[in-house]
Amino acid sequence: xxxxxxxxxxxxxxxxxxxxxxxxxxxxxxxxxxxxxxxxxxxxxxxxxxxxxxxxxxxxxxxxxxxxxxxxxxxxxxxxxxxxxxxxxxxxxxxxxxxxxxxxxxxxxxxxxxxxxxxxxxxxxxxxxxxxxxxxxxxxxxxxxxxxxx
Numbered sequence: 001x002x003x004x005x006x007x008x009x010x011x012x013x014x015x016x017x018x019x020x021x022x023x024x025x026x027x028x029x030x031x032x033x034x035x036x037x038x039x040x041x042x043x044x045x046x047x048x049x050x051x052x053x054x055x056x057x058x059x060x061x062x063x064x065x066x067x068x069x070x071x072x073x074x075x076x077x078x079x080x081x082x083x084x085x086x087x088x089x090x091x092x093x094x095x096x097x098x099x100x101x102x103x104x105x106x107x108x109x110x111x112x113x114x115x116x117x118x119x120x121x122x123x124x125x126x127x128x129x130x131x132x133x134x135x136x137x138x139x140x141x142x143x144x145x146x147x148x149x150x
Contacts, residue, residue, distance in 0.1 A: 096146025
C-alpha cells in the first residue's frame with residue numbers, strides 16, 4: 001500500500017480511530033464516595049482506612065463504547081481500503097460523507113455514555129473525554145475529506 005496517496009484528512013480519521021482504541025483502556029468512570037461513607041465501610045469491615053474510592057471502570061465495560069469504537073474502526077478501514085488504488089469498489093455516497101456519518105454515530109454513542117452515568121457514586125474520568133475527542137476527530141476528518149473533494 002502506498003500511504004503517500006492518503007490525504008491528511010485520511011490520517012486524521014485513522015488517528016482518531018487509534019486514539020479511540022486506546023481510550024477504551026483508560027478509566028471512563030471512577031467511584032467517588034464521600035469520606036463519611038468510606039469511614040463507615042472501614043468500620044464495618046474492621047479495617048483501618050479502607051480506600052475503595054480509586055475503583056474505576058474502563059470503556060470496555062460499556063456496549064455503547066465498544067460499538068462506537070467499531071464505527072470508528074470501520075471508518076478508518078474504509079479510508080485505508082479506498083487509499084489502496086488497486087482495489088476498485090464504489091460507494092453509493094461520497095467517501096467523506098460515509099466516514100463523517102460513521103464518526104457522527106460514534107460521537108452520539110459517546111455522548112449518550114456521557115449523559116447516562118452508571119450510578120450516582122461514579123464520576124466521569126478522563127477516558128470518556130478522550131473517546132469523545134477521538135470520535136469528533138473521525139467525524140471532522142470525514143467532513144474535511146468531503147469538503148476537499150467537492
